[in-house]
Amino acid sequence: MTGEEISKAVEKIAVQIINKNKNIKDLVFIGIVTRGVHLATRIINEIKKLKKLGLPLGMLDITFYRDDVDSIGKQPLAKETKIDFDINDKKVILVDDVLFTGRSIRAALDEIMDFGRPNSVELVVLIDRGHRELPVYAEYVGKTVKTNYSDKVHVHLKEIDKTDRVVLVSKKSSR
Amino acid sequence: MRLKNKDLLGLEYLSKEEIELILKTAVPFKELFTRSIKKVPTLRGKTVVLLFYEPSTRTRISFELAAKRLSADTVNISASGSSVEKGESLIDTGKTLEAMKADFVVIRHSMSGASHVLARNINPSVINAGDGSHEHPTQGLLDIFTINEKKGTVKGLKVVIIGDIAHSRVARSNIWGLTKLGAEVVVCGPSTLIPRDIEKTGAKVCYNLDFALKNADVVNVLRIQLERQKTKRLPSLREYNLLFGMTKEKLKLAKPDVIIMHPGPMNRGIEITSNVADGAQSVIDEQVTNGIAVRMAVLYLLAGGKSSPES
Amino acid sequence: MDILIKNGRVIDPVNKIDRVTGVLISEDRIVKIGNLSEVKTSGEKPKIIDAKNKVVIPGIIDIHTHLREPGHEEEETIATGTRSAAVGGVTSIFCMPNTHPVIDNQTAVEFILLKAKNEGIVNVFPVGAITKGLSGEDLTEIGELKKAGVVSISDDGNPVMDALVMRRALEYAKMFDLSVIAHCEDKNLSEDGVMNESYTSTLLGLRGIPNESEDVMVARDIILSALTGGHLHIAHVSTKGSVELIRQAKRNKIPVSCEACPHHFTLTDEMVKTYDTNTKVNPPLRTEEDVREIIKGLQDGTIDCIASDHAPHTEEEKNKEYDLAPFGIVGLETLLPLTITYLVKTKKLSLMAAITKLTSNPKKIFKLDSGTLTPGSKADITIIDINVERVIKDFVSKSKNSPFLGKKLQGFAVMTIVNGKIIMDNGKILSD
Numbered sequence: 001m002t003g004e005e006i007s008k009a010v011e012k013i014a015v016q017i018i019n020k021n022k023n024i025k026d027l028v029f030i031g032i033v034t035r036g037v038h039l040a041t042r043i044i045n046e047i048k049k050l051k052k053l054g055l056p057l058g059m060l061d062i063t064f065y066r067d068d069v070d071s072i073g074k075q076p077l078a079k080e081t082k083i084d085f086d087i088n089d090k091k092v093i094l095v096d097d098v099l100f101t102g103r104s105i106r107a108a109l110d111e112i113m114d115f116g117r118p119n120s121v122e123l124v125v126l127i128d129r130g131h132r133e134l135p136v137y138a139e140y141v142g143k144t145v146k147t148n149y150s151d152k153v154h155v156h157l158k159e160i161d162k163t164d165r166v167v168l169v170s171k172k173s174s175r
Numbered sequence: 176m177r178l179k180n181k182d183l184l185g186l187e188y189l190s191k192e193e194i195e196l197i198l199k200t201a202v203p204f205k206e207l208f209t210r211s212i213k214k215v216p217t218l219r220g221k222t223v224v225l226l227f228y229e230p231s232t233r234t235r236i237s238f239e240l241a242a243k244r245l246s247a248d249t250v251n252i253s254a255s256g257s258s259v260e261k262g263e264s265l266i267d268t269g270k271t272l273e274a275m276k277a278d279f280v281v282i283r284h285s286m287s288g289a290s291h292v293l294a295r296n297i298n299p300s301v302i303n304a305g306d307g308s309h310e311h312p313t314q315g316l317l318d319i320f321t322i323n324e325k326k327g328t329v330k331g332l333k334v335v336i337i338g339d340i341a342h343s344r345v346a347r348s349n350i351w352g353l354t355k356l357g358a359e360v361v362v363c364g365p366s367t368l369i370p371r372d373i374e375k376t377g378a379k380v381c382y383n384l385d386f387a388l389k390n391a392d393v394v395n396v397l398r399i400q401l402e403r404q405k406t407k408r409l410p411s412l413r414e415y416n417l418l419f420g421m422t423k424e425k426l427k428l429a430k431p432d433v434i435i436m437h438p439g440p441m442n443r444g445i446e447i448t449s450n451v452a453d454g455a456q457s458v459i460d461e462q463v464t465n466g467i468a469v470r471m472a473v474l475y476l477l478a479g480g481k482s483s484p485e486s
Numbered sequence: 487m488d489i490l491i492k493n494g495r496v497i498d499p500v501n502k503i504d505r506v507t508g509v510l511i512s513e514d515r516i517v518k519i520g521n522l523s524e525v526k527t528s529g530e531k532p533k534i535i536d537a538k539n540k541v542v543i544p545g546i547i548d549i550h551t552h553l554r555e556p557g558h559e560e561e562e563t564i565a566t567g568t569r570s571a572a573v574g575g576v577t578s579i580f581c582m583p584n585t586h587p588v589i590d591n592q593t594a595v596e597f598i599l600l601k602a603k604n605e606g607i608v609n610v611f612p613v614g615a616i617t618k619g620l621s622g623e624d625l626t627e628i629g630e631l632k633k634a635g636v637v638s639i640s641d642d643g644n645p646v647m648d649a650l651v652m653r654r655a656l657e658y659a660k661m662f663d664l665s666v667i668a669h670c671e672d673k674n675l676s677e678d679g680v681m682n683e684s685y686t687s688t689l690l691g692l693r694g695i696p697n698e699s700e701d702v703m704v705a706r707d708i709i710l711s712a713l714t715g716g717h718l719h720i721a722h723v724s725t726k727g728s729v730e731l732i733r734q735a736k737r738n739k740i741p742v743s744c745e746a747c748p749h750h751f752t753l754t755d756e757m758v759k760t761y762d763t764n765t766k767v768n769p770p771l772r773t774e775e776d777v778r779e780i781i782k783g784l785q786d787g788t789i790d791c792i793a794s795d796h797a798p799h800t801e802e803e804k805n806k807e808y809d810l811a812p813f814g815i816v817g818l819e820t821l822l823p824l825t826i827t828y829l830v831k832t833k834k835l836s837l838m839a840a841i842t843k844l845t846s847n848p849k850k851i852f853k854l855d856s857g858t859l860t861p862g863s864k865a866d867i868t869i870i871d872i873n874v875e876r877v878i879k880d881f882v883s884k885s886k887n888s889p890f891l892g893k894k895l896q897g898f899a900v901m902t903i904v905n906g907k908i909i910m911d912n913g914k915i916l917s918d
Binding site for chain 2: 061063064065066069075077078079080081110111114115
């Protein structure tokens with residue numbers, strides 16, 4: 001996926017969100033650190049352009065909610081979680097870069113529930129690469145890609161990686 | 176980056192990088208305390224046993240809260256009212272806990288090296304919560320975390336530790352951690368309570384409180400441990416108070432932005448006056464809060480990577 | 487039966503012999519040192535032992551062991567302790583009186599000697615107590631003890647803290663020509679210490695025993711020996727200060743002798759860092775500087791003897807908190823290899839000097855029959871291979887508490903002969 005394709009995808013998602021939500025003022029965005037937050041920022045900016053309206057953004061680090069704490073060899077360093085608005089009775093738009101097994105989203109949902117009781121939660125992802133292990137569904141998808149389980153999908157974003165692009169790295173499948 | 180050993184027995188055995196990792200990991204845990212739900216599911220299903228051979232309020236509760244906020248299950252064992260009273264040995268007690276599939280054993284013991292003995296004999300991660308006059312690593316870590324938070328760094332600061340250095344595990348852990356991170360450590364106390372060759376750790380020794388306090392960024396006041404003095408090393412507490420008691424007047428000798436720490440429990444009126452302990456420069460309450468975050472970080476980091484080697 | 491040991495390098499410090507030759511034994515006595523051709527046997531053909539490339543020495547005398555019987559037979563017995571000695575090439579052992587009950591009366595001495603005769607396989611020389619119950623207060627009936635068979639008196643394990651009691655002990659023992667073996671330690675200065683007082687003890691938070699707690703007592707006892715003229719033997723010298731004090735005392739012709747233990751010339755207190763209780767001994771492991779001075783003392787003759795301070799303790803007693811574990815390590819089976827590995831192989835001591843400290847010096851100080859190959863003496867002989875290397879894996883002793891487990895050492899006994907009888911051949915006990 002090129003930088004241009006990523007921009008197109010973000011625009012598309014922003015339009016879809018606007019079309020689907022009449023009370024757009026009730027929306028709050030929560031990005032999963034790190035790239036989910038940047039994608040969410042881009043979507044919010046896009047909506048701002050179209051609707052002249054700023055929406056709140058929170059960031060969520062799911063490290064403490066993972067289900068593989070003692071099997072990943074080393075512990076990831078947790079980054080900041082910052083949700084400085086009330087999510088009760090709000091419609092949460094959860095943003096992540098890649099949707100794979102669904103386990104990260106499960107962790108994110110658990111963590112969001114510990115912050116309050118939103119009216120609903122919808123999921124935005126830039127890439128859906130399949131291989132779901134949990135019943136998780138993304139309402140808004142930038143691009144669906146067919147992958148092998150052992151493949152790696154790397155999302156690069158300007159904000160941290162200098163360039164916008166998505167790369168699929170194939171490995172010999174072990175599954 | 177990860178911790179090298181399955182156990183945390185002392186700061187002597189940690190590298191600078193490992194200490195920094197723990198401090199960094201503790202930051203997001205502290206952030207959790209601002210949420211209404213302070214608990215995360217990270218260590219769900221893990222069992223943390225708190226094996227306390229010595230009375231303790233602060234450390235035991237801090238570890239218990241740390242474990243509970245990580246959703247681990249905790250079990251408390253104290254020397255009285257357990258098989259320890261029937262003469263069961265430390266190793267046998269440890270083996271029993273291992274057989275019950277404890278994941279962590281947090282041990283407090285009156286004898287130096289007790290945590291080593293336990294760690295050598297059982298598989299669960301052993302965390303030293305204070306062994307005799309040896310080390311109290313999580314106290315050292317929380318002290319350093321607090322200094323870091325208040326001062327932005329530890330490097331280059333002058334940290335004065337006052338009191339019974341000879342019997343203090345808190346002093347030893349602080350000295351190891353602080354010198355590894357580049358602080359200047361001065362220990363100050365009666366000459367009979369300064370242990371032999373302590374300067375070899377890198378700490379400086381000073382018998383004069385006024386002199387020690389000059390330019391101090393941090394003052395860590397230790398508890399006079401009356402129960403650890405088998406033979407009298409002090410003529411009287413009155414004289415100790417006169418020579419080494421931390422008062423408002425003495426505090427003026429340090430830097431204006433000095434912070435005051437104390438590992439607790441305090442003997443108010445002996446090593447520290449109330450107006451210092453409760454004064455604006457005191458961070459004693461924050462030490463307690465930070466203790467939980469640091470202990471959560473330690474539990475979290477030790478939980479990782481035990482079942483798979485290197486990934 | 488007669489035994490002829492031939493082709494070995496025979497070392498006998500008393501007769502200043504160090505050459506390849508033969509040793510003939512008849513019954514329980516040494517008959518002759520010389521080549522086979524010169525040796526005439528009394529009719530019956532002797533059993534020939536080829537000691538080619540081996541060293542034949544007088545049986546080793548370990549003047550400091552604890553056999554634990556009576557009282558702590560779970561740690562060691564006279565039967566197991568003497569077997570441990572035999573494997574270590576030790577043919578005579580002194581056993582300290584801190585048993586339960588204490589060897590402070592004639593009956594207790596007789597018990598040890600009877601047990602040793604019936605169940606032991608090497609010579610056992612009991613050491614009697616200086617004071618009743620090792621209390622440091624009232625003298626034992628030293629005359630009776632001597633008559634019953636003690637070779638010396640000592641309150642080992644406990645120092646005699648009262649200087650007057652020590653004075654009287656030296657004075658009184660002199661009358662019976664007995665030397666007093668002193669465990670030199672000022673208990674007040676030791677203050678319940680469990681290791682050497684040093685930077686290491688500071689780091690570990692363990693209570694320290696300063697060098698001075700030994701030095702002060704060594705000085706006191708030397709002064710009392712000078713006062714009384716009683717012979718003083720200082721056990722397990724561990725500090726630089728002690729060595730210097732003893733060196734000076736000897737120069738002043740005060741009747742003082744002393745011993746050092748292998749762990750005090752091989753290990754330092756840094757070993758304690760892991761809280762391994764097999765490093766817990768009294769006197770404690772000291773520093774590099776002390777180790778150097780002990781070796782110097784061995785070299786210049788200040789230190790007369792090398793003894794093991796064999797102190798067996800069970801696994802149950804030792805595997806616990808450092809403060810709670812008892813002092814002591816086993817040593818009978820490592821006495822010779824540690825001496826060879828750390829002193830002889832490193833050229834710090836000649837083989838002759840090392841053998842002197844293991845045989846003829848103990849003989850001289852305590853006036854024993856064994857300890858030489860002089861014809862007519864008791865046939866106690868050890869044959870050693872000073873080149874064989876072995877990793878220490880297990881002990882014949884009932885207890886296994888040793889910091890040398892897993893260490894590779896050089897120079898082991900291959901045969902032990904006691905009273906003209908081969909009791910150990912290549913690590914195997916033959917009398918069982």
